[in-house]
Amino acid sequence: MDLLAETWAYVSENGERFQHAVLVHLGLSFGALAIAMLIFIPLGVLASMGGKLTASIVGAVAAVRVIPSLAVILLLLPVFGLGWRPALIALTLLAGPPLVINTDIGLRGVDAATLEAATGLGLTDAQRFWRVKAPLALPVIVTGVRSAAVEVIGSATLAAFVGAGGLGEFITSGITLLDERMLLAGAIAVIALALLTEWSLARLEVRLTPPGTAQA
Amino acid sequence: MGDQGQALSAAPNAATEIRFDNVSKQFDRGEESRPAVSDVSLTIEPGELVVLIGPSGCGKTTLLKLINRLYDPTGGVIYIDGTPSQQLAGPELRRHMGYVIQQGGLFPHYSVADNVAVVPGLLGWDKARTRTRVDELLDLVGLPPAEYRNRYPSQLSGGQQQRVGIARAIAASPGTLLMDEPFGALDAITRGRLQEELRELHDQLGQTVVFVTHDIDEAALLADRIAVMREGKVVQYDTPANVIMRPADRFVAELVGADDLLRRLSLVSVAVAMTALAPGDSVDGNEPTVDLPMRVRPVLSMLLESGAPRVIVRDGGAPVGYLDLAAIQAVSVPQIGEVGPS
Numbered sequence: 001m002d003l004l005a006e007t008w009a010y011v012s013e014n015g016e017r018f019q020h021a022v023l024v025h026l027g028l029s030f031g032a033l034a035i036a037m038l039i040f041i042p043l044g045v046l047a048s049m050g051g052k053l054t055a056s057i058v059g060a061v062a063a064v065r066v067i068p069s070l071a072v073i074l075l076l077l078p079v080f081g082l083g084w085r086p087a088l089i090a091l092t093l094l095a096g097p098p099l100v101i102n103t104d105i106g107l108r109g110v111d112a113a114t115l116e117a118a119t120g121l122g123l124t125d126a127q128r129f130w131r132v133k134a135p136l137a138l139p140v141i142v143t144g145v146r147s148a149a150v151e152v153i154g155s156a157t158l159a160a161f162v163g164a165g166g167l168g169e170f171i172t173s174g175i176t177l178l179d180e181r182m183l184l185a186g187a188i189a190v191i192a193l194a195l196l197t198e199w200s201l202a203r204l205e206v207r208l209t210p211p212g213t214a215q216a
Numbered sequence: 217m218g219d220q221g222q223a224l225s226a227a228p229n230a231a232t233e234i235r236f237d238n239v240s241k242q243f244d245r246g247e248e249s250r251p252a253v254s255d256v257s258l259t260i261e262p263g264e265l266v267v268l269i270g271p272s273g274c275g276k277t278t279l280l281k282l283i284n285r286l287y288d289p290t291g292g293v294i295y296i297d298g299t300p301s302q303q304l305a306g307p308e309l310r311r312h313m314g315y316v317i318q319q320g321g322l323f324p325h326y327s328v329a330d331n332v333a334v335v336p337g338l339l340g341w342d343k344a345r346t347r348t349r350v351d352e353l354l355d356l357v358g359l360p361p362a363e364y365r366n367r368y369p370s371q372l373s374g375g376q377q378q379r380v381g382i383a384r385a386i387a388a389s390p391g392t393l394l395m396d397e398p399f400g401a402l403d404a405i406t407r408g409r410l411q412e413e414l415r416e417l418h419d420q421l422g423q424t425v426v427f428v429t430h431d432i433d434e435a436a437l438l439a440d441r442i443a444v445m446r447e448g449k450v451v452q453y454d455t456p457a458n459v460i461m462r463p464a465d466r467f468v469a470e471l472v473g474a475d476d477l478l479r480r481l482s483l484v485s486v487a488v489a490m491t492a493l494a495p496g497d498s499v500d501g502n503e504p505t506v507d508l509p510m511r512v513r514p515v516l517s518m519l520l521e522s523g524a525p526r527v528i529v530r531d532g533g534a535p536v537g538y539l540d541l542a543a544i545q546a547v548s549v550p551q552i553g554e555v556g557p558s
Contacts, residue, residue, distance in 0.1 A: 127338070211325065213325050
């Protein structure tokens, strides 16, 4: 309990620095998530169309997944130098797999009879995608966004290694200086952010689940 | 289904004529490339209810999907009211043809009303007209709009879902209604009721209906004409009475149960088997009577049980003919192969 109180005291003393770190952490995370959504959700749509494309996209994504995020950040160092750029790129790549995989699964999981009926009634391919496929796949895609967000917030801690700032700074400094208060301040804040994000997106997912399709 | 006298907010479009001219469809499946539909020529008259029947894999569903261009033929031409279907844009063509499938295929995220309103929406109807039409259709298929309009498909039974599926298919009063085993997944009682109602609906609306099934009872009950299919070919295209009593070959004979007398009699309509009342033929009020539509088999039971020499047949309350054992015997023996495939 003492340690927690000391940690709180530490945060209060370093309020401005702490606040700044939280903002950088969130900025990096959600910036990466937004870019990743723009790139990887369309890629998932492409993958869902089947054929050779599916195999190659999903294969590439699986390969990226194997590389540890720290390795990605360090590999990008020679090209982009220190700072937020390698961190942002690494986090964007990290968010890719769950986005691609869930978009692909969500779209391909839409009931075949529903799609046949949609075509049979005279919907064009575009109408069928936007009116039937996308809304029905949306909850699964949001689940992907959720896992990506949590993963990115956790991994943004590593940005500190390349001088990009964020809550990871408190953790790395805490380890180096053997200052438990510093370490805990960073760690707890990261956990809190991850939980809060998870919770908000779970609520969003419920809201975006089309009426009539919610599982009892 | 429901009230019949009301004015409809969508004027029924003229029933469509569908003509297959040497139509073939071959799927590209490498080595094994037997055509799914092979050189089919037949004409479906406007307003006719034609049932395509045959064992699974005979090509009946493929033939159906060629009509609204869900598939395109690899040979031959399909004429829709005289226009080759390939000259018509698929989505536009399909908006003017109702389509009902076995699994319903309702949009789970749309309310019942929104499902029914899909095609009017695609055709750009205004809201008021669509709403009136939706309520009218729900009434027509026996789902009171006040109760069902805002429900979701997951809140309906299988039979109710198919009713919504039918309402959705006929929303814009298409000239054609295509149905792919629409009642196949329903229990016997619900199926029987929906079959009766479809027949009534067809009598009332008069569009062309093409109906796929593998159930000969269903075919005999619904069809104006039956097209029996086998290995991609139409082996007989004729009235239910002729298909049942004069099957074109052994295959059709087996399909209609030629070896099972009672089964065959349960398919034959009394209207076909009966002898018309001669002018002046007086009907004794004590004679047993049946009302059309009716199959021969229950009448046979009546004859045997009552011991009466004949059963009087009434249509709309008025006696029109009678059925006796001799007439039943006349329809009991199939004449296989006397009629070639048409």
